[in-house]
Amino acid sequence: MQAFKNQSYRDKVFYIIILVILSLFFLAVLYPCIFVVSASFSSGTAVQAGKVVLWPVDVSLEGYRTVLNTPDVWTGYANSIFYTVVGTLINVCMTMVAAYCLSRNDLPGGNGLMLLFTFTMFFSGGLIPTYIVIRQLGMINTRWVLLLPGAIGVYNLIVARTFIRNSIPLELLEASQIDGCSDIKYFLRVVLPLSKAIVAVMVLFYGVGHWNAYFSAMIYLHRKELYPLTLFLRQILMSSQIDPGTVQDPEMQQRLQEMVGVIKYALIMVSMIPVLVVYPFVQRYFVTGVMIGSVKG
Amino acid sequence: MLIPVIGNIMNIGCEKVLLMQNDLNLNYSEIVSTYVYKVGLSSGITDFSLSTAIGMFNSVINFSLLTTANLVSRKLSGSALF
Numbered sequence: 001m002q003a004f005k006n007q008s009y010r011d012k013v014f015y016i017i018i019l020v021i022l023s024l025f026f027l028a029v030l031y032p033c034i035f036v037v038s039a040s041f042s043s044g045t046a047v048q049a050g051k052v053v054l055w056p057v058d059v060s061l062e063g064y065r066t067v068l069n070t071p072d073v074w075t076g077y078a079n080s081i082f083y084t085v086v087g088t089l090i091n092v093c094m095t096m097v098a099a100y101c102l103s104r105n106d107l108p109g110g111n112g113l114m115l116l117f118t119f120t121m122f123f124s125g126g127l128i129p130t131y132i133v134i135r136q137l138g139m140i141n142t143r144w145v146l147l148l149p150g151a152i153g154v155y156n157l158i159v160a161r162t163f164i165r166n167s168i169p170l171e172l173l174e175a176s177q178i179d180g181c182s183d184i185k186y187f188l189r190v191v192l193p194l195s196k197a198i199v200a201v202m203v204l205f206y207g208v209g210h211w212n213a214y215f216s217a218m219i220y221l222h223r224k225e226l227y228p229l230t231l232f233l234r235q236i237l238m239s240s241q242i243d244p245g246t247v248q249d250p251e252m253q254q255r256l257q258e259m260v261g262v263i264k265y266a267l268i269m270v271s272m273i274p275v276l277v278v279y280p281f282v283q284r285y286f287v288t289g290v291m292i293g294s295v296k297g
Numbered sequence: 298m299l300i301p302v303i304g305n306i307m308n309i310g311c312e313k314v315l316l317m318q319n320d321l322n323l324n325y326s327e328i329v330s331t332y333v334y335k336v337g338l339s340s341g342i343t344d345f346s347l348s349t350a351i352g353m354f355n356s357v358i359n360f361s362l363l364t365t366a367n368l369v370s371r372k373l374s375g376s377a378l379f
Contacts, residue, residue, distance in 0.1 A: 122304035123360050126352020127330070128337045128345050215312050219338055234316065 040064070040266040044259035063262035067270055076229035081274070083228055084210040087147045091206040092199060094151050099160035100187050121154045127219075134220060145220040146213065146228070153209075156202050163198045164191060204282050211275060229271050236264055300370060300378045304363035307355055329355055 007015070034054065039047050043058035051057045067073055101107055102114055124130075130149070139145040168191060176186050192199070214230035221227060311330030318326045329351065337348030371377035 118301075121301055122363050123356050126349060126356060127333050128349045128352060131338065132345070215315070219334075237316065 036265050036268050040262065040269045042262065044262045047261035047265070062259065063266035064270070066259060066263055067266045072224070072227075072232055073229070073267065073270065075225055076227055076232045077270075079226060080211060080228040080230070080271075082143075083146050083213075084207055087210040088203055088207045090147055091151055091153070092202050095153070095156055095160055095202060096192065096195070096199065097187070098152055099157055099164055100191055102157070103161045103164040117152075117154050117157060131219065140220050141222050141226070143226060146210075146216055149216070153206070156205060160195070160198050160202065164195065168194055200282055207278075208275065233267055233271055236260075236267055300363065300366050303366040304359050306362060307359050 035052070038054060038056045039052045040063050041056040041059055041061070042052050043060045043062060046052055046057040098117075102110055102117075104110070107113075134140060134145060134149065139148070172190060173186060176190060181189075212230065214228070214234055217226075217228050217231050218234070221231075307329065309328055309330065311328070311334055314326055314328055315331050315334065318331060333348045333351050333355075336344055336351075367377050367379060
């Protein structure tokens with residue numbers, strides 16, 4: 001506050017205007033989140049009638065109980081966690097290896113390889129040629145289709161390559177080569193431990209991308225046991241009903257029809273929770289890590 | 298940095314739009330990516346050749362915008378991507 005008081009008058013006005021505009025944006029973004037949380041804790045009839053405005057009306061856990069009793073949601077959860085963990089592992093391994101190789105100036109054909117990578121950023125075949133390629137590779141309806149295509153994101157590759165070039169001095173490589181260190185050993189023992197920040201950033205970006213992905217799963221997967229959670233969420237959001245065939249109990253089936261609204265919001269909350277839980281632990285890497293691939297000095 | 302981003306200027310991305318589309322707003326919410334998806338994969342009569350052509354056309358426009366931005370940047374400020 002003392003620093004604020006010492007500003008000139010024009011600076012104060014500027015800051016106050018910025019504060020007001022940002023507060024308005026903040027409220028506009030905050031309200032849907034609060035609404036989803038409140039609606040998920042309300043009873044079905046209250047949500048249907050539109051009585052829920054800010055706080056939960058008729059607080060009850062029936063939305064959560066219905067959602068957690070549906071076996072589809074549990075398969076979706078397991079699949080989403082599988083795709084996120086394994087997918088992020090594959091992504092980070094491949095990106096780090098490629099970034100290290102491309103960061104070395106003595107790689108034969110390094111410039112040509114980098115050109116090929118960046119070309120895919122600007123130009124791609126489109127939806128249908130990709131679909132045809134994947135179909136001919138035999139990956140339709142398998143788990144690999146969500147893990148392998150797009151394993152290296154070129155933006156992340158460039159950030160990692162710049163980071164390795166700028167933060168790991170050439171003297172380290174020369175010193176280790178004098179001691180007889182091979183390239184692979186140098187990568188595993190020297191480069192990787194020094195790149196923890198960039199690995200954390202990539203885990204964050206790739207992980208969130210995998211958790212939120214629904215389009216690839218929608219077009220390539222046709223078996224329900226492979227669907228990630230996002231596809232069930234989409235099913236409910238589009239048609240406002242869980243497929244009654246999966247629910248055994250007829251009484252439960254009838255209750256489902258009454259509770260479409262609450263189910264929607266409870267499912268949204270359920271799919272948000274893992275990301276919210278993991279985020280505080282990686283947040284400290286995120287703030288320092290995003291600018292870490294930028295050019296220094 | 299602007300030059301690579303301009304290369305993607307025509308790709309709004311179909312994921313968000315696809316979720317919000319319904320029959321009522323189809324007049325206004327049909328973008329290139331969702332139309333390609335509809336014609337190529339999701340409708341009963343899929344026409345691979347048409348949607349491939351549309352996708353290719355989209356990519357060509359993006360690429361020409363990219364080379365134009367590169368040229369303009371080279372003329373105006375002397376620095377360019379390639």
